Structure formats: structure tokens, C-alpha cells
Amino acid sequence: MSASFRQIATVSKGEILQFRTEHAVEQLLTDSRVAVFSETALFFAISGKTHDGHRFLKDLYEKGIRQFVVENEKLVDLSLLPEANILLVKNAVTALQDIAAWHRHLFSIPTIGITGSNAKTIVKEWLFQLLSPDFSIVKSPKSYNSQIGVPLSVWQMRPENTLAIFEAGVSQMGEMDNLATIISPTIGIFTNIGPAHAEGFPSLKEKIAQKARLFSTAEKIIYCKDHILVASYLEENFPSQKLVSWGNSEATKYKIEVEKDGISVSGKTFQIPFRDAASIENLLHCVVLMLELQIEHQPIQNRILGLANIPMRLELKAGRHNCYLIDDTYNNDPEGLKIALQFMQQQDMKRRKVVILSDMLETGLSSHVLYEQVATLLKDKNIDLLIAVGPEIGEHQHLFSQKALFYPNTEALLEQLSGLHLHDSLLLVKGARMFRFERLVQELAQKIHRTVLEINLNALAHNLNVFRQMLNPGTKMMVMVKAFAYGSGSHEVAHLLQYHKVDYLAVAYPDEAIELRENNITLPIMVMNPSPDEFDKMAKYNLEPELYSFEILKVFIEFSRQS
Structure with missing residues (x-):
């Protein structure tokens, strides 16, 4: 679906500086580095804090772009763009938003708008996977x-779409009004709700109010009643017939109970392929929406077991000196630290736990309250060593009870890193962007030499869930991890399988199973080639031996009697 250049001019209330040929407008571009070099593309020259799109007009024209939206006429040399259509607007971002809002209102399909402090992208991607069998879906790319x-x-959005899923994030007052109109x-x-981008709002309640502006046109609003501030605001400011609550209390539309092997939603039980609280909460938003769409229990169950993992910013990497790294160098806030520490705990490795942490910026909390919370978190998670970077966290070192080292900046830590002897450790590296902790990860990560076999644990989890989807509910699963998990790394793979609740592991020989036990694998393990002299x-x-002959069965019975 496309628009004409003149339509774009009318919608954006712009002034046509130059018109040569009426090309259809099919692609909207804002980044000159990833441009689609086509006559049907429309480039918006946005004047930002560090970059100005007007600088790239000539280069883009030479590559084939023939339609431009500009906001500074003085920076446009028409002689360099002789065959281009050029539209002058007051603000290129506003024009982009006006055009998108006009386009949105050409469609009357169900449209899901997702907001909140965390998990917008995961919920969106999981909804896409869960609802794709029923709808032709258009969704936000990435984040x-x-x-x-x-x-x-x-x-x-295109005529063939029957459902749209978009996420909306804001960091300043008033921003959601624009996005609400568009979506x-x-x-x-x-x-x-959490403290991310709190500096842009006078209070947490106002932050909730600003995000909730997305729902002015919504017929249904799904939320967790256990998030008290969110629930209170929505229930005070939206008609009750629009609200769809879920949670632990009886005063919800969908009563939730977390069971040993799954979740119960108003009496309907679902098996789930994970157990951490964050994933369960994200999934419940999806399940409640599917129930509201009148999707039956069994299709929901089947699709849950087939969910693919969504690659997030947390990465587990092999490190030097028998270490493992959790790379979370994307940002740093208290809620994100909780998630990262939970991920760290799930690795369940018998290694010293070390956290390398930078100052936390723009949380909206006083520095004393902030680092008191951080210190409590680290203590509760039994962190053995804190390596703290930044002047602010250094001023509050008296709050930390565990062993801790403090550095004024990343450069100071890098200079002394080799002398810290971080051997046999599980390292969480978590820092705000300005500290550039990727330099630390580069130093700590295992150096790559020649041929490398990379095991994608996300792909392994996906494959596991594909097989689960093919099985009848309740069918148990045994996974072979013999021969060092066929060269993939036995205890790393076994930890992933244990986390995803397989029922049994199987190995060839007892020493393989013993190594797994010594690395905190608690699942039942079958030994396929047991030797009677190793029964003790x-x-x-x-460990459970495979009794593959009557002879070895007799020996095992005799061993059992004597034990």
C-alpha cells in the first residue's frame, strides 16, 4: 500500500519546494545508512542532537532516492537534486508521525498497544508467535x-493484515500523546512499572498516568492487579467494563495460581516451558489476551510449549581462566539488575559469583536509597565479590557488606584487571552505556583461536520446545548428553535442559554423570553402559543404571540386597 507525494504533502501540511515526477511513496526512511535506494522511498532529513539528515541529501540522491522531506530550507541545494521531489515541513519527526497516524486510520483491524517499563518486546514477540496461526499480523520490528x-x-500496515501489535515507550512528559494517536x-x-527513565517524570504515579494515555481508544486494557500502583491508576481512571485484570487475588477477572509444573488461569491449567517469575508474568499477559480473544485451551497449550526464546541483551559467554561471563552491558537500573542476578542464579554453577557494576544513572531515586537497594540485592543473592565503577557508587561503599573493590572509572579498572585474578568465577558485567563496559568484556572473554564451534543455546531451547509441541501433554522426555553432549559442553547443555524442565538426562558412562552431579545437575540421570564394579x-x-540384560539385572539385585 502506498501514497502519492502530493497526498504526503497534504497530510503533513508541508510546502512543496520542488516537484518533478509523481512517484508512489512506499518506504519511509530516517537512517541514511540503511536506506532502500528506490524512487518509491521517502527520506526524512531529521535535525538531531548529534546528526543532521540534511548532510546526506546529495549522497542519497546519487544512490537513487528521489523524494525528500526537509525542515531547513537553507541546507537544501536544489541544483544538486534536480529530479527530486522535495517537501519542506516545520519538523520532520512531527511530519513522520502525522503521516503514520493518517495511514493507521485507513485500517479498522484489531490493534494491540503494549506499554510498560519492561518486557514490551518480549510480550509483543510472544504474542506474534502465539497468534500467528489465527491472524495475519503486522508488528513493530525489534524494539x-x-x-x-x-x-x-x-x-x-497492509490490507492483508488482520491484526497489528505495536509497542510504545516514552521517557518524557507528553510523548505518549503522539504515539497514542499513531497506534x-x-x-x-x-x-x-519500574524506575527506568524516571528522570523524565515528576513521580512514579505520573509516569504511570503518561504511559496509560496510550489506552484512550482501547476497548480492553489488560494488566496485572498485583502491580498495585498500575492497577490503582487504571481502576480510578478507566471504565470498569474496559479493564481485564489478572493476578493472585480473588478480585480479578482471571485468578492466577502458579503450580509445580505450570500455571492455572481461572481453573484452566497450562504447562509452561520455564519457571522464572519474569517469564511467567510475561506469558500471563499473552494467555489472558488469548482467552479474551476466545481461543480454546488446547491450542493455547500447544503454542505455549512451542514458544521460541527471544534473544535479549543478557548473554552467557566463555571467559578466560575457567570463567563464564554474563554480558549485560546495555544499560543499568535496579529492575534490570534484579533480572540479571536472577539469570545469574539460574546458571547454578559451582563458581565464585562476581558482579562488575557501574553507577546507576537517572533512576529518579536518591543516591543513598538507590545504593542501599543495590547492596541489599547483592547480599540477598550471595554475591562473593563486587567490583564497582564510578564516583557515585564509590561514595556509598559503606553500604556494601560483601567484599568489594571500587574504581573511579572504567580505565582505572582496566589498568588493574589482570591483577585481580578472577579465576573460576561466574562474572556478571552490568554497566550504563557511558562506562563502555564492552571493553571489560573484551578483556575478560575467552580469546578465539582458529576454528570455533559456537553452540546457540537459544536454538537448542527452541528445538526442545518444537519436539515438546509434537508430544501429547504429560509425555516425559529424556535427553542424551553423553560424550560431552556430543562436543557441545555437557554441563552447560545440561543446565539449560534442567532449566527447561526435561524429565531425564542420559549419559554413556558413570564418570560423565558424576561430573554433571558435581556441577549441580539434580535431574534423574540414566547411565547407558553401567559396569557392575561401579554400582557403589x-x-x-x-544415578540410575540401564539394566540391558538378565545377567546385569541379577548382579544389580544382588548389589541392592547387600547395600
């Missing part, structure tokens, strides 16, 4: 939830 990302997402959701999801060792480590 396109900003003042520019949202209009680019909405522009993708105009018929269904809203409020994931949660197997009993000590709670």
Missing part, C-alpha cells in the same frame, strides 16, 4: 517503540 520507531512500525489501539497491555559409585551419586 521500535520510540517517537520515530512507532511511526515506522505503523507504516507497515490507536483497540486492546491495551500494561506490562509493569552410582548409588553414591543417585
Whole structure:
């Protein structure tokens, strides 16, 4: 679906500086580095804090772009763009948003708008996977939830789509009004609230109020009643018939109970492929929405077991000196630290736990309250060593009870890093962008030599869930991890399988199973080639021999009688 250049001029209330040929407008571009060099592309020259799109007009013209939206006439040399259509507007971002809002209102399909402090992208991607069998879906690419990302997402809507899913993020007062107009959701999801970007709002309550502006057109608003501030605001400011609550209390539309092997949603039980609280909460938003769409229990169950992992910013990497790294150098805030520490705990490795942490910026909390919370978190998670970087956290070192080292900046830490002897450790590296902790990760990561076999644990989890989806509910699963998991790394793979709740592991020989036990693998383990002289060792480590002949069965019975 496309628009004409003259239509674009009318919608954006711009002035046509030059018109040569009426090309259709099919792609909207804001980044000259990833441009689609086509006559049907329309480039918006945005004047930003560090870059100005007007600088790239000539280069883009030479590569084939023939349609431009500009906001500074003085920076446009028409002689260099002789065959181009050029539209002058007061503000290129506003024009982009106006065009996207106009485009959105050409469609009357159900549209889901997702906001909140965390998990917008995960919920969106999981909804896409869960609902794709029923709808032709258009969704935000990646984490396109900003003042520019949202209009680019909405522009993708086409006549063949039957459902749209867009996420919206804001960091300043008033920003959501623009995004709400563009998305105009018929269904809203409020994931949660936290301190991220708190500096842009006078209070947490006002932050909730600003995010909730997304739902002005929504017919249903899905939220977790256990998030008290979010629930209170929505229930005070939106009609009750629009609200769809879920949570632990009886006063919800959907009563939730977390069970040993799954979740119960108003009496309907679902098996789930994970157990951490964050994933369960994200999934419940999706399940409640599917129930509201009248999707039956069994299809929901089947699709849950087939969910693919969404690659997030947390990465587990092999490090030097028998270390493992959790790379979370994307940003730093208290809520993100909680998630990263939970991820760290899930690795369940018998290694010293070390956290390398920078100052936390723009949280909206006083520095004393902030670092008191951080210190409590680290203590609760039994962190053995804190390596802190930044002047602010250094001023509050008296709050930290565990062993801790403090450095004024990343450069100071890098100079002394080799002397810290970080051997046999599980390292969480978490820092705000300005500290450039990727330099630390580069120093700590295992150096790559020649041929490398990279094991994608996300792909392994995906494959596991594909097989699960093919099985009848309740069918148990045994996974072979013999021969060092076929060269993939036995205890790393086993930890992933244990986290995803397989029922059994199997190895070839007892020494492989013993190594898994010594690395905190608690799943039942079958030994496929047991030797009678190793039965005592197997009993000590709670291993199960495969009794593959009557002869070995007799020996095992006799061993059991004597034990």
C-alpha cells in the first residue's frame, strides 16, 4: 500500500519546494545508512542532537532516492537534486508521525498497544508467535517503540493484515500523546512499572498516568492487579467494563495460581516451558489476551510449549581462566539488575559469583536509597565479590557488606584487571552505556583461536520446545548428553535442559554423570553402559543404571540386597 507525494504533502501540511515526477511513496526512511535506494522511498532529513539528515541529501540522491522531506530550507541545494521531489515541513519527526497516524486510520483491524517499563518486546514477540496461526499480523520490528520507531512500525500496515501489535515507550512528559494517536489501539497491555527513565517524570504515579494515555481508544486494557500502583491508576481512571485484570487475588477477572509444573488461569491449567517469575508474568499477559480473544485451551497449550526464546541483551559467554561471563552491558537500573542476578542464579554453577557494576544513572531515586537497594540485592543473592565503577557508587561503599573493590572509572579498572585474578568465577558485567563496559568484556572473554564451534543455546531451547509441541501433554522426555553432549559442553547443555524442565538426562558412562552431579545437575540421570564394579559409585551419586540384560539385572539385585 502506498501514497502519492502530493497526498504526503497534504497530510503533513508541508510546502512543496520542488516537484518533478509523481512517484508512489512506499518506504519511509530516517537512517541514511540503511536506506532502500528506490524512487518509491521517502527520506526524512531529521535535525538531531548529534546528526543532521540534511548532510546526506546529495549522497542519497546519487544512490537513487528521489523524494525528500526537509525542515531547513537553507541546507537544501536544489541544483544538486534536480529530479527530486522535495517537501519542506516545520519538523520532520512531527511530519513522520502525522503521516503514520493518517495511514493507521485507513485500517479498522484489531490493534494491540503494549506499554510498560519492561518486557514490551518480549510480550509483543510472544504474542506474534502465539497468534500467528489465527491472524495475519503486522508488528513493530525489534524494539521500535520510540517517537520515530512507532511511526515506522505503523507504516507497515497492509490490507492483508488482520491484526497489528505495536509497542510504545516514552521517557518524557507528553510523548505518549503522539504515539497514542499513531497506534490507536483497540486492546491495551500494561506490562509493569519500574524506575527506568524516571528522570523524565515528576513521580512514579505520573509516569504511570503518561504511559496509560496510550489506552484512550482501547476497548480492553489488560494488566496485572498485583502491580498495585498500575492497577490503582487504571481502576480510578478507566471504565470498569474496559479493564481485564489478572493476578493472585480473588478480585480479578482471571485468578492466577502458579503450580509445580505450570500455571492455572481461572481453573484452566497450562504447562509452561520455564519457571522464572519474569517469564511467567510475561506469558500471563499473552494467555489472558488469548482467552479474551476466545481461543480454546488446547491450542493455547500447544503454542505455549512451542514458544521460541527471544534473544535479549543478557548473554552467557566463555571467559578466560575457567570463567563464564554474563554480558549485560546495555544499560543499568535496579529492575534490570534484579533480572540479571536472577539469570545469574539460574546458571547454578559451582563458581565464585562476581558482579562488575557501574553507577546507576537517572533512576529518579536518591543516591543513598538507590545504593542501599543495590547492596541489599547483592547480599540477598550471595554475591562473593563486587567490583564497582564510578564516583557515585564509590561514595556509598559503606553500604556494601560483601567484599568489594571500587574504581573511579572504567580505565582505572582496566589498568588493574589482570591483577585481580578472577579465576573460576561466574562474572556478571552490568554497566550504563557511558562506562563502555564492552571493553571489560573484551578483556575478560575467552580469546578465539582458529576454528570455533559456537553452540546457540537459544536454538537448542527452541528445538526442545518444537519436539515438546509434537508430544501429547504429560509425555516425559529424556535427553542424551553423553560424550560431552556430543562436543557441545555437557554441563552447560545440561543446565539449560534442567532449566527447561526435561524429565531425564542420559549419559554413556558413570564418570560423565558424576561430573554433571558435581556441577549441580539434580535431574534423574540414566547411565547407558553401567559396569557392575561401579554400582557403589552410582548409588553414591543417585544415578540410575540401564539394566540391558538378565545377567546385569541379577548382579544389580544382588548389589541392592547387600547395600
